[in-house]
Amino acid sequence: MEENIEIKKLLEVDEKQTYDHNNIDLQNTKETSSFHNNTLGSTLVLSLSLNNTTQPPHQIQGNPQIQIGNIRVKLDEAKKENENLRSMLNLVNERCNVLQNHLLLAMHMHQLSSSPQNNHNMPKGSRQDEEEPILPTRQFLNIDEPSPSYSSKKEGFSLVESNENNKGRKFACEDININNEDSINHEGEINSKIKSQEQMEDQTSKVTCTRARVSIRARSHFSLMVDGCQWRKYGQKTAKGNPCPRAYYRCSMGNSCPVRKQVQRCFKDETIFITTYEGNHNHQLPPTARPMASLTSSALNTLLSTSTTNLQYGNTFIFSSPFSPPNSTAIATFSPSPTCPTITLDFTIPYSNNFQFKKNTSTPLFPFPLQSFEGFPSMINKERKLALVDVVSEAIEKNPSLKASLFEAMSSFTNVNPLNINNHIQIK
DNA sequence: CGGTTTTGACCTGCGC
């Protein structure tokens, strides 16, 4: 118990030091990603360093401050490694989505070739998607390459918006799966096949830029979702049927970035905000923006695959993404508009209550701006850290193998005898 | 002073 208090104090000191930075957002980002990955490591290592300094002088090898400095250097290295691992995980997830879409496309093409008459039995909206299996979707928030291996060879194509008189504004319309070079080539083959099929069906049909949107419905006590990007408000309008005005924002992080979003409060429940994203960033994203980018990218992938296969078309279904906040699953709804298909992710519906897939009765309130999401570091406050210490401490204590592994890792990490560590880390 | 917000006017698409 005393050790636990000690750890908390250390965290407070550590937090004070690391948060004293001009660029709060960037610092938060760095701190959060490392914290979640390294909660155990940082906490325990810091505890060790202090304990070492309290030992008799003859047991201390060298200057304690130098030791602390060395430990911090190693800690930074571990943080970097964790960031690399996180990047690799993101890459794997993205490629998984790519493969999934390829499979769906292949199945769809096979279905088309075997029974072309099926098209005529589809509803009007469905056929629209059948004709354009790969929506030239304006991918929301492209995901920057977190690692050198994460090569994003954008083979997107620019299409003038359907309204060509609209001041000639162009949007970079890209296929969603842009992250894998092989996938791009493969995608290109499929695209060409599909396009040739379309041309056979209707030579006069034009490839229009379908404006896909991702709408997120979530609870928040903030009027603006903190998603890591900088937005500039360019308009406000009161929509029909909702006395709450709808605000229009444009991304101000890049020069002429086409990404826009709308934020509107639900007038029936003013804690609910509906944020609609549209467009594709033409600049690098800060780390704080990547979780939302990944989430919406997953949603758009789902939109793509669903519209491709017509599975659950127009229906609601469970949307879950590795980028979704922990313990939260959205109810996804399609709005199959031919000009602007929208997928709405509703995080306000208590998933565990409506769907008996989970016994988890944790609060369904998903408090945007994603306070509970590790990708939004500005929301990681001291209380959360301290709570995490409790959770982690309990987890370590309950799991002897984890404890042993940690000691082993720490001994190699700090060159401290685990047997000595054992005396210092008696958590609870 | 530069960036952001506000707000009325304007543009565009759509239904009748």
Next chain:
DNA sequence: GCGCAGGTCAAAACCG
């Protein structure tokens, strides 16, 4: 063609 609603523009105001 007209009216309506959603979306955007741009000048003025505001702010740090």
